[in-house]
Amino acid sequence: MPNPFRNLPSVNQLLESPPLKKLLENVNHNVVVDGVRVFLDDVRDKLNKATENVEIPRAQELAEKIADWLKTERKSLLEPVINGTGIILHTGLGRAPLATAAIDRVSTIAKGYASVEIDLQTGERSQRARALERLIMELTGAEAVAVANNNAAATMLAVSSLAKGKEVIVSRGQLVEIGGSYRLPDVLECSGCRLREIGTTNKTRIEDYEAVINESTGAILRVHPSNFQVVGFTESVELRSLVALGNKHNVPVIDDVGSGALIDFQKYGLSDEPIVRQSVEMGADLVLFSGDKLLGGPQAGIAIGKRSAVAKMLKNPMMRAMRVDKMTLAALQATLEVYQNIETAEQEIPILRMLSMPIDNLKFRANKLVTQLKTLPQITVAEVVSEFSMLGGGSVPTQKIPTYCVALEFGDRSVDSIAKLLREQRPALFGRICKGRFLLDFRTIFPAHDVRLFEMFESVFA
Numbered sequence: 458m459p460n461p462f463r464n465l466p467s468v469n470q471l472l473e474s475p476p477l478k479k480l481l482e483n484v485n486h487n488v489v490v491d492g493v494r495v496f497l498d499d500v501r502d503k504l505n506k507a508t509e510n511v512e513i514p515r516a517q518e519l520a521e522k523i524a525d526w527l528k529t530e531r532k533s534l535l536e537p538v539i540n541g542t543g544i545i546l547h548t549g550l551g552r553a554p555l556a557t558a559a560i561d562r563v564s565t566i567a568k569g570y571a572s573v574e575i576d577l578q579t580g581e582r583s584q585r586a587r588a589l590e591r592l593i594m595e596l597t598g599a600e601a602v603a604v605a606n607n608n609a610a611a612t613m614l615a616v617s618s619l620a621k622g623k624e625v626i627v628s629r630g631q632l633v634e635i636g637g638s639y640r641l642p643d644v645l646e647c648s649g650c651r652l653r654e655i656g657t658t659n660k661t662r663i664e665d666y667e668a669v670i671n672e673s674t675g676a677i678l679r680v681h682p683s684n685f686q687v688v689g690f691t692e693s694v695e696l697r698s699l700v701a702l703g704n705k706h707n708v709p710v711i712d713d714v715g716s717g718a719l720i721d722f723q724k725y726g727l728s729d730e731p732i733v734r735q736s737v738e739m740g741a742d743l744v745l746f747s748g749d750k751l752l753g754g755p756q757a758g759i760a761i762g763k764r765s766a767v768a769k770m771l772k773n774p775m776m777r778a779m780r781v782d783k784m785t786l787a788a789l790q791a792t793l794e795v796y797q798n799i800e801t802a803e804q805e806i807p808i809l810r811m812l813s814m815p816i817d818n819l820k821f822r823a824n825k826l827v828t829q830l831k832t833l834p835q836i837t838v839a840e841v842v843s844e845f846s847m848l849g850g851g852s853v854p855t856q857k858i859p860t861y862c863v864a865l866e867f868g869d870r871s872v873d874s875i876a877k878l879l880r881e882q883r884p885a886l887f888g889r890i891c892k893g894r895f896l897l898d899f900r901t902i903f904p905a906h907d908v909r910l911f912e913m914f915e916s917v918f919a
């Protein structure tokens with residue numbers, strides 16, 4: 458049998474063909490060559506697996522296919538997205554959008570040199586994040602602060618600094634997995650600690666903690682069950698009691714509160730979100746939380762608490778591997794400054810603005826888009842529906858916030874295919890697909906983007 462691959466065009470032949478030559482004008486040579494190789498390998502693979510005679514694509518046809526493929530590949534860069542999913546802290550979409558003040562500060566600080574590790578008063582070397590201390594004390598009551606890349610990093614640093622080689626006591630009701638790659642038992646193991654599980658899934662009592670405390674106990678860790686709920690007969694131990702127990706046995710208590718609510722979110726209809734200040738006041742040695750969840754700041758893991766405990770974290774060699782850069786520090790500082798005035802915070806922090814957006818405003822905006830979309834014949838159903846937005850980002854999925862969505866159907870065209878075309882717009886538009894309909898939730902769409910939505914549908918159907 459003749460070798461079918463002999464007839465496949467060579468890489469050089471393909472690069473000389475018009476479609477790829479044109480692409481080479483604005484795409485890097487290596488990227489195109491690599492793309493051609495990958496594509497040819499794929500074709501060879503298919504020919505190998507084919508059971509009957511298949512036609513070898515002609516060079517021109519192949520080159521066109523490769524050029525198209527490379528163009529769509531190139532679209533998958535980091536791009537701005539209009540979030541119509543209704544998931545406020547969407548991890549896939551970068552969690553919290555930043556406040557303007559934070560963005561401006563990042564820009565100012567990133568442009569030049571900054572006092573990242575220098576104290577401007579003394580001119581001496583200082584700790585990174587020391588500049589945040591006064592703000593943190595004001596907002597939470599804590600004495601000291603350390604900032605790491607995210608809360609996973611802060612947790613690793615905290616347990617490793619306080620309890621390396623020792624046991625960390627955790628209730629079985631709090632051994633959480635968050636977002637797939639974060640599993641608390643693994644985090645503890647990676648940090649060189651031994652997990653000491655106690656109690657049961659639904660009930661853990663103070664006696665369970667006391668019973669296992671011994672000379673190899675390094676810390677007691679309490680974890681907020683952010684993304685699940687145990688209902689029915691449940692019992693867990695209050696932080697206050699854990700601190701009393703820790704004090705009695707000289708064991709530090711770490712409280713991972715997850716979201717980092719600086720204010721009470723009950724007024725937004727979100728119950729059970731622990732408030733950072735309360736954990737500090739109850740006497741936890743360290744309180745850990747994310748920067749990009751309910752705080753509404755940059756991705757960061759913030760550890761606050763007693764000066765001695767924070768000092769141990771800062772001395773840990775892992776700190777260097779997990780430290781944040783000046784841009785994160787700048788954004789975090791500016792975000793915390795916004796919180797100095799709660800009324801301003803509600804206006805300036807995007808996620809607070811979304812949460813406090815009056816429902817009538819959402820309905821009005823949804824109606825407006827529906828009126829416009831009804832003029833497009835390809836949209837066979839367009840209506841405003843009452844729905845629920847979700848907090849997301851590893852928060853309890855039962856925390857639902859009433860909202861209004863635009864719900865759409867597109868005749869014979871599949872919802873998935875239209876969703877794909879909308880994702881390919883710039884900025885990309887994301888909605889959620891529910892019962893065969895495409896939904897756009899106005900709670901997570903910035904009002905300034907409303908005017909662009911209709912154009913996006915127009916160009917999809919053009």
Ligand SMILES: *Cc1c(COP(=O)(O)O)cnc(C)c1O
Binds near residue numbers: 746
């Ligand atoms: C979200 C969360 C984490 C992980 O935080 P990241 O900043 O995403 O690393 C850890 N613990 C709890 C309780 C959380 O809710």
